[in-house]
Amino acid sequence: MDDPVIRVRGLATRFGDHVVHEGLDLDVGRGEILGVIGGSGTGKSVLLRQIVGLLEPAEGEIEVLGQPVRDTSPEEFRDLRRRWGVMFQGGALFSSLSVRENVEAPMREQMDLPDDLRRKLAAIKVRMVGLPDDAMDKPPSALSGGMRKRAGFARAIALDPEIVFLDEPTAGLDPIGAAALDVLVRQLRDALGLTVFLVTHDLDTLHAICDRVAVLAERRVLATGTLDELRDLRHEWLQAYLGGPRGRAARGEP
């Protein structure tokens, strides 16, 4: 792949004797929605956290937007970090702040803006993710699960990032809310030119919005490709996942 926006080479992850990744390579292209799948415990969330610099791998190179994430100065890392946004599992919103204040939080940290302008910009982000104006001043606890996810998304795009990382965005949503969130992710990717790194178990999400899928298995990225390409691979977990009843249903097959 020419000029990947995320490039991982030779990644190794160990927790004591437990080896999670070994020799893991991955490229993510600009503007694509990459779905990252794999069985429970294969290290999808850990990989996400390593790419955004929250967790140090045992070995390996990670570059985002052409710059190393590891062994970089705090200033360089801070500038790089502004160029991505993360929506963690569960949203990870501040419970004591309103939705708007949650979106303002990264702006406060990273930008020197007059209060009034920051409030206006945050309000734009809240509207962009399809939340009603009356959600603006509510705490996250007063919102439905789907609305909380949207609020988390608004915070992830607060600094106009080039990449967003989403960790199981549709987990815990009803099917209608999950489908609506899928549509939102694709619309915002199209409108803002985002690259999306999306960890998911949701087969419908893979079918609806992912351009490419990376399969974590055997401690590495076993394969990447479109769902059609992956379906041809002879791998036990993948066959069970894509060819099982839920996989067939997501494809509209009996």
Ligand SMILES: Nc1ncnc2c1ncn2[C@@H]1O[C@H](COP(=O)(O)OP(=O)(O)OP(=O)(O)O)[C@@H](O)[C@H]1O
């Ligand atoms: N801080 C940590 N200390 C020790 N072990 C950890 C730590 N973080 C993750 N692990 C282990 O690393 C493995 C991968 O965890 P991770 O959360 O990335 O899995 P996952 O693929 O996202 O799984 P799931 O689909 O169930 O969310 C798990 O076995 C987990 O117990």
